[in-house]
Amino acid sequence: MFKIYTKTGDKGGTSLIGGVRVPKSHVRIESYGTVDELNSYIGMVSDMVANDDIIGELREIQDRLFTIGAELATAPDKDVKMKLPDIHGSDITWLEDRIDKMNEVLPEMRSFILPGGNLASSTCHVARCVCRRAERICVSMAEDKEHVPDLVIPYLNRLSDYLFVLCRYISHLNNAPEMPWRARINN
Numbered sequence: 001m002f003k004i005y006t007k008t009g010d011k012g013g014t015s016l017i018g019g020v021r022v023p024k025s026h027v028r029i030e031s032y033g034t035v036d037e038l039n040s041y042i043g044m045v046s047d048m049v050a051n052d053d054i055i056g057e058l059r060e061i062q063d064r065l066f067t068i069g070a071e072l073a074t075a076p077d078k079d080v081k082m083k084l085p086d087i088h089g090s091d092i093t094w095l096e097d098r099i100d101k102m103n104e105v106l107p108e109m110r111s112f113i114l115p116g117g118n119l120a121s122s123t124c125h126v127a128r129c130v131c132r133r134a135e136r137i138c139v140s141m142a143e144d145k146e147h148v149p150d151l152v153i154p155y156l157n158r159l160s161d162y163l164f165v166l167c168r169y170i171s172h173l174n175n176a177p178e179m180p181w182r183a184r185i186n187n
Contacts, residue, residue, distance in 0.1 A: 018075030025044035027141055031148075032072040034134040039065040041127035048120035057098060061159065065089055070154055072138075076147035087151040095158045101170040109168075115173035124170060131143040131156055137166060 013021050022028065039062050046058040067085040074080055115125035135156040142148045171178055 018080050020075035020077075027144070027146060028072060031134065031137045031141060032069040033100065034130065034137055035065055035072065038127060038130040038134055039069070041123060041130055045120055045124045045127055045170075047172065048123060049163045051173060054166070054170070055111075060094075061162075064155065068155065070144050071149045071152060085147065087155050088151045092151065092155055092158050095155075095162045099158075099165045106165070106168050106172055107178075110180070113168070114179040115167070116179050117167070117176035118174050120174070121167045121170040121176060124163055124167040128160050128167065131160040131163055135160060146171050 012024050015021055042058050042062055043131070046055050046062075049055060049058075055058065064087060067087055070084050071086065116122050135153060138148050138153050138156060142153065168178065170176075
């Protein structure tokens, strides 16, 4: 029987795929932990929408996020015996196609939009913010010469765009008004 607890992390360390031990505070752990958090929020959005097409898209995205998590959890300088999935350029194109399709029915944006509208849309905005954080962590890793697979940052960047448009689309489907940001100008 598989045990969920191993006690090997009780002193603040963990193993990457490939067996390299690192502290749980390591940026690589932070990166795939944030991707896992994002995946959880996307699961919440999926549970809140009553649209099979959106649910199907979100399940595809969750699968890609598990792939990204595995890529980020892999020790960069170790040969790994198991075959791991990877992200493809077509995954990014797939997101772009969905963005374009949703934008066809959305009104033109004339201002910044405040997060809100309904619970699914608001939760999707949280997912978008977590996605941007995951992207920033990966960019920081790359700047610090930590290995980040080539398509991870572009995928996360496009995914945050997708999530923003999805927020608007969910509001549109639910006839929830968008709340434009009105900057207060003091005279």
